[in-house]
Amino acid sequence: MDASCRLGVAIAAFNSADVIRGCLQPLRGLDADVVLFDDGSSDGTAEIARQVRPDIVILHGDGNQWWTGGTNAAIEECLKRGADYVLLLNPDVRIDRRGVEQLVEYAQGTVLTVVAAMVVDDRDTDRIAWAGSRFGRVVPGLPVYASRFVAKSGTLVSDLPETPYEVDDAHGRGVLVPRTVIEAIGLPDATRFPHYGADIDYFFRARKAGAKIVVYPGVRARLLVDHTGLRAPDSRTVKGRVVNIWNYLFARKHGDAVRMWWRLYWAHLKPHQAVASYAFVLAVNVFRKMTR
Numbered sequence: 001m002d003a004s005c006r007l008g009v010a011i012a013a014f015n016s017a018d019v020i021r022g023c024l025q026p027l028r029g030l031d032a033d034v035v036l037f038d039d040g041s042s043d044g045t046a047e048i049a050r051q052v053r054p055d056i057v058i059l060h061g062d063g064n065q066w067w068t069g070g071t072n073a074a075i076e077e078c079l080k081r082g083a084d085y086v087l088l089l090n091p092d093v094r095i096d097r098r099g100v101e102q103l104v105e106y107a108q109g110t111v112l113t114v115v116a117a118m119v120v121d122d123r124d125t126d127r128i129a130w131a132g133s134r135f136g137r138v139v140p141g142l143p144v145y146a147s148r149f150v151a152k153s154g155t156l157v158s159d160l161p162e163t164p165y166e167v168d169d170a171h172g173r174g175v176l177v178p179r180t181v182i183e184a185i186g187l188p189d190a191t192r193f194p195h196y197g198a199d200i201d202y203f204f205r206a207r208k209a210g211a212k213i214v215v216y217p218g219v220r221a222r223l224l225v226d227h228t229g230l231r232a233p234d235s236r237t238v239k240g241r242v243v244n245i246w247n248y249l250f251a252r253k254h255g256d257a258v259r260m261w262w263r264l265y266w267a268h269l270k271p272h273q274a275v276a277s278y279a280f281v282l283a284v285n286v287f288r289k290m291t292r
Contacts (some may be wrong), residue, residue: 001101007032008078008086012070016091017043024052026096035077037070068190068198088172092227095174099219103176112211117174117221129223132167132215143273144280164214169203174221184209195252197260245289
């Protein structure tokens with residue numbers, strides 16, 4: 001990593017005491033301004049973070065900022081401190097110092113390129129949790145659009161390309177965003193997407209502005225799957241399935257799908273495409289939750 005490069009790390013957390021230590025420890029020795037937005041945690045998240053990294057910058061919220069508001073505040077603080085690149089990092093993700101440096105080194109050789117680590121399952125690091133997705137028509141000729149994963153969760157890392165490849169969106173789990181991209185499109189939209197969907201919308205906007213989104217397979221971010229929404233819900237009973245579907249559709253912490261998908265499609269598709277795609281995505285995801 002070029003010695004003249006300034007790096008910021010933006011983390012939004014809420015009651016993350018059980019994972020924040022594991023998130024920050026691999027970053028020891030990384031030359032960066034690490035900014036943690038602690039959104040009103042009551043479990044000592046900030047205190048543990050300070051123990052692990054004494055120079056960490058901690059911002060405090062009132063519990064109402066959610067992912068997007070907290071992430072935006074952390075990004076802004078990184079930029080104020082002169083960051084040329086900002087690494088978006090969730091507290092349940094572990095990426096080591098050398099991996100971060102490799103992301104920066106790759107980005108420095110490109111123009112307007114967002115670089116994402118390949119996300120692997122912490123329980124089995126030979127298997128992916130996320131390897132990118134591509135957005136397009138589901139069926140040729142029909143106005144239905146959806147994102148499709150490059151590979152399903154659980155796919156062996158060895159089955160994926162070894163060299164960097166382009167995708168259509170990213171997330172907050174070890175994604176390096178150049179200052180030039182942030183200056184071109186601003187921050188994630190905390191009004192329309194306070195929690196879910198903000199990352200997808202943001203990187204769709206980045207692509208429209210001419211940026212590339214690249215997955216770098218040589219750098220792996222380890223995701224604590226059992227700590228996230230990716231873990232399989234308890235759907236062994238009818239009641240459990242109903243609760244899971246309700247949460248997916250209406251709960252901000254579990255999907256907020258009714259609002260999120262509508263706003264996302266309306267922002268990035270033509271009206272007739274948005275309506276058809278919205279109906280399709282909701283129907284498919286509810287069906288999956290009913291039958292799995």
